[in-house]
Amino acid sequence: MTINISECINAVIKGSRNLQFTALVKSSYFCLGEIFSRNGSKALAQLQVGAKFSQTLMKVIEFNSKYVNTMNVYQFDQSRTNFTIEELAAVPGSRQKNYQVLLDEGKCDCGYFQALHIPCRHVLASCSHARLDWKRFVHLVYRMESVFNVYRSEFRPIGHEDD
Incomplete structure (x- = not known):
C-alpha cells in the first residue's frame, strides 16, 4: 500500500523538481x-x-477463471456457502492444495478474497459449482x-x- 501511494505521488510530482x-x-x-x-x-x-465493473476487475476475473476447471469443489452445507476447494494442478504462487471458502463470511484461506473483496479463483470455482453469480461477491467500490x-x-x- 505504501509503495502504491508513493508511486502515485511520484507520478504527480514528476517533472516538478527544483520548484518553489x-x-x-x-x-x-x-x-x-x-x-x-x-x-x-x-x-x-x-x-x-x-x-x-471496471476493465481492471474484469481482467482479474478472466485470469482467475482460467483455473476453475483444475479444481475439485466439495460443498458442505445446504445453503451453498461453505466449500472446500482442492487444486489439482500447480498454480503459480499457490502455497497449498486445499482451501476453505466461506461465501457468507467473505473468506477464503488464500486471503485474496477478504483482502481485496474480489472473488479469487477458489470463490469463482465455488460459485460455478453452486451455480451462484460471482458478481454479488464483488465489493461496491x-x-x-x-x-x-x-x-x-x-x-x-x-x-x-x-x-
Whole structure:
C-alpha cells in the first residue's frame, strides 16, 4: 500500500523538481486536474456502454477463471456457502492444495478474497459449482458507478495570486 501511494505521488510530482513550494503545489493541482478529467471521461464512456465493473476487475476475473476447471469443489452445507476447494494442478504462487471458502463470511484461506473483496479463483470455482453469480461477491467500490463518482468532482482553475 505504501509503495502504491508513493508511486502515485511520484507520478504527480514528476517533472516538478527544483520548484518553489507554491509552484510545486500549483503543478500538482494542475496534474491532478488532468488525471481526474481523463479518468472521469474513461469512466463515463464505460458507463455509457453499459459496463457494470471496471476493465481492471474484469481482467482479474478472466485470469482467475482460467483455473476453475483444475479444481475439485466439495460443498458442505445446504445453503451453498461453505466449500472446500482442492487444486489439482500447480498454480503459480499457490502455497497449498486445499482451501476453505466461506461465501457468507467473505473468506477464503488464500486471503485474496477478504483482502481485496474480489472473488479469487477458489470463490469463482465455488460459485460455478453452486451455480451462484460471482458478481454479488464483488465489493461496491469496483462498480463503474462508484468509479465514476470518484472522478465526478471538478477542479476549478486557480486565479492569479494578486486577485
